[in-house]
Amino acid sequence: MNLDNKLTLTISCPDRVGLVAAVSQFLAKNNVSILDANHHTDSETQWFFMRHEMLFDPEVISFEDLNKEFTFIAEHFQMKWAITPKKIKNKVVLLASKESHCLTDILHRWHEQELDCEIVAVIANHKEMEKFANWYQLPFHHIDFKTDKSAAFTQLEQVIEQYNTDTIVLARFMQIFPDALCQKFKHQVINIHHSFLPSFVGAKPYHQAYERGVKLIGATCHYVTADLDAGPIIEQEISRISHSDSVQDMVRKGKECEKSALARGLRYHLEHRVMVQGNKTVIFAD
Amino acid sequence: MNLDNKLTLTISCPDRVGLVAAVSQFLAKNNVSILDANHHTDSETQWFFMRHEMLFDPEVISFEDLNKEFTFIAEHFQMKWAITPKKIKNKVVLLASKESHCLTDILHRWHEQELDCEIVAVIANHKEMEKFANWYQLPFHHIDFKTDKSAAFTQLEQVIEQYNTDTIVLARFMQIFPDALCQKFKHQVINIHHSFLPSFVGAKPYHQAYERGVKLIGATCHYVTADLDAGPIIEQEISRISHSDSVQDMVRKGKECEKSALARGLRYHLEHRVMVQGNKTVIFAD
Amino acid sequence: MNLDNKLTLTISCPDRVGLVAAVSQFLAKNNVSILDANHHTDSETQWFFMRHEMLFDPEVISFEDLNKEFTFIAEHFQMKWAITPKKIKNKVVLLASKESHCLTDILHRWHEQELDCEIVAVIANHKEMEKFANWYQLPFHHIDFKTDKSAAFTQLEQVIEQYNTDTIVLARFMQIFPDALCQKFKHQVINIHHSFLPSFVGAKPYHQAYERGVKLIGATCHYVTADLDAGPIIEQEISRISHSDSVQDMVRKGKECEKSALARGLRYHLEHRVMVQGNKTVIFAD
Amino acid sequence: MNLDNKLTLTISCPDRVGLVAAVSQFLAKNNVSILDANHHTDSETQWFFMRHEMLFDPEVISFEDLNKEFTFIAEHFQMKWAITPKKIKNKVVLLASKESHCLTDILHRWHEQELDCEIVAVIANHKEMEKFANWYQLPFHHIDFKTDKSAAFTQLEQVIEQYNTDTIVLARFMQIFPDALCQKFKHQVINIHHSFLPSFVGAKPYHQAYERGVKLIGATCHYVTADLDAGPIIEQEISRISHSDSVQDMVRKGKECEKSALARGLRYHLEHRVMVQGNKTVIFAD
Structure with missing residues (x-):
């Protein structure tokens, strides 16, 4: 496991059916492995929170492209989000x-x-x-x-x-x-x-x-x-x-x-x- | 150990040298065994607190006499005090x-x-x-x-x-x-x-x-x-x-x-x- | 929220890319809402564990069909799994x-x-x-x-x-x-x-x-x-x-x-x- | 409070009626103030443990004399004991x-x-x-x-x-x-x-x-x-x-x-x- 390729994805947005599916499909399609996953939906505000620790493969997709392509999903679900490489301290x-x-x-x-x-x-x-x-x-x-x-x-x-x-x-x-x-x-x-x-x-x-x-x-x-x-x-x-x-x-x-x-x-x-x-x-x- | 003869003694009063000596001497003189003892002096107010669990022997001194005799010590040190028999619930x-x-x-x-x-x-x-x-x-x-x-x-x-x-x-x-x-x-x-x-x-x-x-x-x-x-x-x-x-x-x-x-x-x-x-x-x- | 339609899905199987995507896509397709989600991958054995609390809509899919259809995914990923209705105590x-x-x-x-x-x-x-x-x-x-x-x-x-x-x-x-x-x-x-x-x-x-x-x-x-x-x-x-x-x-x-x-x-x-x-x-x- | 005059007294010995009285009387007689006191009697072995933090006044009694005089009580009750000045580290x-x-x-x-x-x-x-x-x-x-x-x-x-x-x-x-x-x-x-x-x-x-x-x-x-x-x-x-x-x-x-x-x-x-x-x-x- 090359830790240089470790990423953290954080998301917060209104909760909707299909949200987790869209994110996990996107990751699977780009051969990103999920190392650790946490979700939470605030029952009062119906707001959704997610954190993934994951590993991407630069030979499949570059970090820049990963970000660019995720933007489409993020906009669709009105996400506040970030993908942070572990190597950037x-x-x-x-x-x-x-x-x-x-x-x-x-x-x-x-x-x-x-x-x-x-x-x-x-x-x-x-x-x-x-x-x-x-x-x-x-x-x-x-x-x-x-x-x-x-x-x-x-x-x-x-x-x-x-x-x-x-x-x-x-x-x-x-x-x-x-x-x-x-x-x-x-x-x-x-x-x-x-x-x-x-x-x-x-x-x-x-x-x-x-x-x-x-x-x-x-x-x-x-x-x-x-x-x-x-x-x-x-x-x-x-x-x-x-x-x-x-x-x-x-x-x-x-x-x-x-x-x-x-x-x-x-x-x-x-x-x-x-x-x-x-x-x-x-x-x-x- | 006859639990009917178990007493709790609680004291609070201004702290003074000789206080513990007076109490423990009184107890020893009347053949009262100390089972458990706790002291505390509040450093701010110089107030002294004590709790004793103890066992008296009715053949040496009656509960009434124990109380009566302790009154002299209590008054001398201006104690707020109580001797409570365990059997009184x-x-x-x-x-x-x-x-x-x-x-x-x-x-x-x-x-x-x-x-x-x-x-x-x-x-x-x-x-x-x-x-x-x-x-x-x-x-x-x-x-x-x-x-x-x-x-x-x-x-x-x-x-x-x-x-x-x-x-x-x-x-x-x-x-x-x-x-x-x-x-x-x-x-x-x-x-x-x-x-x-x-x-x-x-x-x-x-x-x-x-x-x-x-x-x-x-x-x-x-x-x-x-x-x-x-x-x-x-x-x-x-x-x-x-x-x-x-x-x-x-x-x-x-x-x-x-x-x-x-x-x-x-x-x-x-x-x-x-x-x-x-x-x-x-x-x-x- | 009709609690009679609340389900718990538990899964354990070998970890693989695409696993979460397959499950969440299946749920989204059948209009099942995820109320609570937990994943864990054991890093030693690469074994994957998941628990979902979720809500299904019997007008979209029956409990029996949900089970039947999930069997295909389960077999593909060699899952040990269960979908348990909350109302069955x-x-x-x-x-x-x-x-x-x-x-x-x-x-x-x-x-x-x-x-x-x-x-x-x-x-x-x-x-x-x-x-x-x-x-x-x-x-x-x-x-x-x-x-x-x-x-x-x-x-x-x-x-x-x-x-x-x-x-x-x-x-x-x-x-x-x-x-x-x-x-x-x-x-x-x-x-x-x-x-x-x-x-x-x-x-x-x-x-x-x-x-x-x-x-x-x-x-x-x-x-x-x-x-x-x-x-x-x-x-x-x-x-x-x-x-x-x-x-x-x-x-x-x-x-x-x-x-x-x-x-x-x-x-x-x-x-x-x-x-x-x-x-x-x-x-x-x- | 001159901390140079602070002492710790520790005692362990067989439990006996009159033990606490003897120690506290000795301290009172020599004008030693008790700052903190703890007792414990092990109910299984009837062994007694005590620790006092206390303050002595060198104008009343010297540290050496305090030790020397305590020896008589200690021997009488078969104590294992120590008086340690706080200033000796x-x-x-x-x-x-x-x-x-x-x-x-x-x-x-x-x-x-x-x-x-x-x-x-x-x-x-x-x-x-x-x-x-x-x-x-x-x-x-x-x-x-x-x-x-x-x-x-x-x-x-x-x-x-x-x-x-x-x-x-x-x-x-x-x-x-x-x-x-x-x-x-x-x-x-x-x-x-x-x-x-x-x-x-x-x-x-x-x-x-x-x-x-x-x-x-x-x-x-x-x-x-x-x-x-x-x-x-x-x-x-x-x-x-x-x-x-x-x-x-x-x-x-x-x-x-x-x-x-x-x-x-x-x-x-x-x-x-x-x-x-x-x-x-x-x-x-x-």
Whole structure:
């Protein structure tokens, strides 16, 4: 199996009889093998979602022709679709502030080839993060958000664009993204919030959780939108706590949730397993 | 080991050096064996909590004298305390509405001697619940909440008092307790709410969860207070869901959380493992 | 949506390009809507598994013709397959011994229409179980295994056959099924074993777990085969324990695992979500 | 609160009435505050275990005198005991082979001050691990186990002794410790095995799990003894898998279990929360 010929096909469109037949016939005709297939029809909206991992044979049909010919089917069924070759890697920028656990967790998973992407840069408003970028021989950009927040975000935008970034990961980056950036990079900015949303939106969620006396804490990986902590949820994780846990203990236990929810959410995103529908996500998890 | 001589001692008071020494010396002097011991000091308030399971020997000291003599220590340390003999069982009334899964779950656990209490009656605003009370040969009271809600709660109060009830369990009872009853039976009314509070307070939490697109649903067992769904949390449980779960699927998966959170919470309460501190609980779980 | 026209199609066969196309084309041609679809290709054996929930229109094609016509595709691809109408319910017999928690759990889930089947009888070697069958107005058969085990199994077989039983659930039934019965009812007998297999095969698994000092206990729902506790695993569940848990505490905590693993496993089986491959299962969970 | 004056007292001895009283009286008399207290009596052996976190006042009594005076109580009750000052840190050596996820996970937790110890060296039989030791400015020792295993273990022992090591962590170190070393460093060598023991002892546990078709995989943190993978279990963690998970997917998901079980187990050990009883552990978790 030549992985260079591996493709991911994602489709969303109104559900209709004959849809799966048309797609699978097209693939069979062009000798494309289906490695993995997932469908979902939202029963409320009658909207159809599909993800295929598949293998094409360039001697039968070129990638360009495959795309061109699929356009006819796509138009007929009014599809939002994409065919992505596995060999083209997503360019990712990591943003951090003061806490390094999510940053180093992602860096090490990437180093171990668990995350299928190209990390192009690390950006932080705290210089202590530079060390970690250096370890993995990545460019580091320090941006100061204290003096002029607006200028800082302009600088951030420039760095993001300079790398042709596909995905921006807020690995415990504690600055609130302005609306314009949320719009511009819609469904491209992934945040980890340190509570099981919608509980404890905003600042100091572990303190909020401590005050409320909950018995479970959590973390939520979601796309960033203009509404703070209200974007489409990709993944959540929780951990059991007790009365004997101080806020500091909750922070420690919560870090585990943050790391795993972010790592799973990011992996789903990079492997085109996440499809956004309104303010919700369809996740074709593996 | 004669279980008739088993006692539970619970204490809460300001923390002081010598507190544990005074209590354990008193017990040793009277030949009381400690079977299980738990302490907790809240670091914020410097409040001390203790629970002992212990065995006394009536030939050395009577239960009455044990209580009388402990009063001196208790007053010296300004304790809120109780010594409860295991053989005196908590009288419990179960309240239900239309859904029977929590009701029958508790009834069967009680039947299997997993819950150390005397269930004295089942009350419901739906007559379909009578069958389940009959199975376990328990008195059943149907109270109609449709015509006159205030009269219904008066009737409910009378039934509760007629049985000298210690604990009232709202096993998916869908009527909101009036403030006066919440006050009167403070920390005696246990509710199961079908969300991981503080998310999705109030009506139709599974519909709220569906709308928000969360990846985890849950249930919360808590003491009922005048503030809806805001009382001290005793136990919580969660379950993983996905985009393919309809509201009906969430209801089904959530029932598991409701049953186990309520069963654990009620057991903790009956075994004097729950100590309330402000709007939070200390749980000496086993 | 007329649920009487709902069908489940399950397929397993060698994987080939064009397989999905052929099936989906056939369905589209006959105006059958796909409600839910799952595929899986085992990468080791290149074996293909599929499950469709779908809706047919009797005015377009009859159920009989749908079956007849599908036979051509099935033969061409060497499929093992079945099209099952949702309205034809699986006939289930429940077997129990002395412990009632799994038995009553299944009975109540069935009563609440969570399990899509017809429970036709309860069989037990302890008479105390009769009460529970009566509650749900089900026939009860007491079979004595003490005097003559072989005769008892003959009697058991007769009862099973008298009800045209499709599925036999061993709800903590503590007699070991003889090889002949395992063969005869292959992949029709579902057992719940009270350990996370393959740990603690055989008798008294909680005692074995206590001796070994594990920190997690569990339960395993599996098909019964001639090899004790070694059949294909359908579902597993675990619970955290600590040094303070006695064997009795482990039994109590383990019951939760047993109930939920068995309930989920049985539901998967009844909804044709389980496909056996060698000694392993493919589970198209919802 | 001067943390330099924080102590941990651990005790194990036969249970007797008056034991807790004697200890707590001694502490009160010397003005030692109890910050956290845990007891456990094993009901089978009537053995008593205790752990106290406490604060002493050097102006009232010196650390040396506290120890000396406690000896009288300890002898009277035949205690195995220790009073450890928090400021004296455990010296830890990390051993790894080819997989780096556990090694870097521990290193980063230590760097974030989550693990209360002094990591003194990293040893590995693969040179690729040197990089990670360098990042954290730790000495690295490469030992070759291919040519002469016995000589390699002699060299290993020398390195361990050269650092006055208290705790040896096998962070996916794939060489089997010889009996003599197991004896010499009894309850000082912590291993992470990549299965939920006692399932899948020995080599390639994920392959074994794949073959058996389990629905849960796990990891076990335990003390190393001469019996392979049979030492006292400290902590276990599991993860849900499905038929669609290849061995490689299981390896990836299992790494999460390995990291968290090892990190928790090691933390318990370093904070004197683990007490060994026969082949089992009492864990006073926080």
